[in-house]
Amino acid sequence: MPSQHIQLFVTGGTFDKEYNELTGELFFKTTHVNDMLGLGRCRLPVRVETLMMIDSLEMTDAGRQLILDHCAAATAQRIVITHGTDSMEHTAAVLGRGMLGKTIVLTGAMVPYKFGSSDGMFNLGTALAFVQTLGPGVYVAMNGRCFPWNSVHKNRELGIFESTVPNDTM
Amino acid sequence: MPSQHIQLFVTGGTFDKEYNELTGELFFKTTHVNDMLGLGRCRLPVRVETLMMIDSLEMTDAGRQLILDHCAAATAQRIVITHGTDSMEHTAAVLGRGMLGKTIVLTGAMVPYKFGSSDGMFNLGTALAFVQTLGPGVYVAMNGRCFPWNSVHKNRELGIFESTVPNDTM
């Protein structure tokens, strides 16, 4: 019988960016996912593990393989991955083609959690709900919606995720 | 064919409480749900309607009947209800026994949205995800979890929701 806990893999992305007050630049320190789960009063058995802390524009094939390997090796049947939005659909595709038979949900944020007006808390909530209720497959949870890995793309002009299926507005 | 939009009924609760700086008391003005959906960059077709703005300790049988009537009359098949946590399980039970054949998810918050460290954004995210993926029934979405209406109660000492089913920790 598969483990009942939810595995959450952190890979970085806007979610976790911080402001360096000495240099005035954005950077990564450690993940805020545990703080966010605490703030959300989440009582799910979530295990958080940081795989990398990078901007998703810097995500490489090797990085995606590493994520796939960790998903395959995880004892959990249900996995959430926090990821930068710029290349989320590409990582989702690698995981989708990996056909692991698990429920994997990628999510991220357009505004850093630390900058106050983040969509991160909302997205993390949707991702953890979708991962509990959807069957095996790889999904992207953004903008309140859940997209299968093979029919999602980020609209960079609007900063939102859209379905690539015609007339699919929900 | 049922309507594709999600109906969101606001009834008040901690979610929407504000601080009155002149009297130093908590009170209700108008709902923050639309702000929260905007902050979460939600792109779902959600229709928000305020049914009442009350502390759930003041929820009456007549109030619960009003909510049930609105759920029955709604053209939407999928309904989210924001509600105070203190009597959420009782309203859920009235809706559950109503057997409307719709997917109805109640959610709320332990800390007002306006007070910064709210669990409201997270809970709203989970509720909107659960309502899209679960079949007909009445559920409470709190603490990242989703409870059927007939097996949930609020643990007032800990301020969390628990299953009334033995050994059900997720």
Place this chain on the structure above:
Amino acid sequence: MPSQHIQLFVTGGTFDKEYNELTGELFFKTTHVNDMLGLGRCRLPVRVETLMMIDSLEMTDAGRQLILDHCAAATAQRIVITHGTDSMEHTAAVLGRGMLGKTIVLTGAMVPYKFGSSDGMFNLGTALAFVQTLGPGVYVAMNGRCFPWNSVHKNRELGIFESTVPNDTM
């Protein structure tokens, strides 16, 4: 030679109120003044001491005498007092009539620091600046202004402090 540090006495008030998520009521725990000084990157030699943690509507003659005694006994020549706004002018009057020959500035907030949109950070900044630059006397620092103790009152309808001197708008 008088000590160079600034003494900051905490007495409670809206400044330090918190939300009790279990009861839904406002209450006092410990002061946030140290957090606020850290957030403001204050580098002044400020010594913080909590004298009481009460709503200023509950401030008694004995409480005011206690504050006066502490101001008299303090080695610092410059003293800031955080205080609820409702009776701030009365405590200021007791200190003013005490004629201690020190610079004493009372300040407070209309919205709790923990509720995000507080005027507390701004007021604390003004109080610490006024206390460094004004001569001996007792003052109220609110709304960006500084009022002598014998010409200030709180306008409860507007929630602002005003001068009791005709035509004194600044």
Place this chain on the structure above:
Amino acid sequence: MPSQHIQLFVTGGTFDKEYNELTGELFFKTTHVNDMLGLGRCRLPVRVETLMMIDSLEMTDAGRQLILDHCAAATAQRIVITHGTDSMEHTAAVLGRGMLGKTIVLTGAMVPYKFGSSDGMFNLGTALAFVQTLGPGVYVAMNGRCFPWNSVHKNRELGIFESTVPNDTM
């Protein structure tokens, strides 16, 4: 008789930086100073005028001359200038050598106001208090302290402002 209002000139700086969610970069839109004055419930007669919106690393001699010209032409005797911290001391020096006979206080922030944990509200409070109480001269208000223009420098390693006068710790 000089005008009683306080002139506030905005020049940009970290104070006013925002996060561009589409590009992930920091940028300037419009100033937040009016919002901040509202949040601080400031009741002073402050007139806000934006002279430029730039990172102070980009401040030129021509820019500093423009600020000096505006200070000279202002009807107000008391002037606050929001400015990036990196070259604040250089602009202060230009204004100081200009010998305008007015009270001019420069202030800024290490963290953008919009990023939640800003020192901006505190610094703005100190600047508005110092400008009301100090005599003619040019000052830098940072870290709760007020430095004359000819004895201040920013310690870039610590991110704080220090006096260049030996043993001047307050």
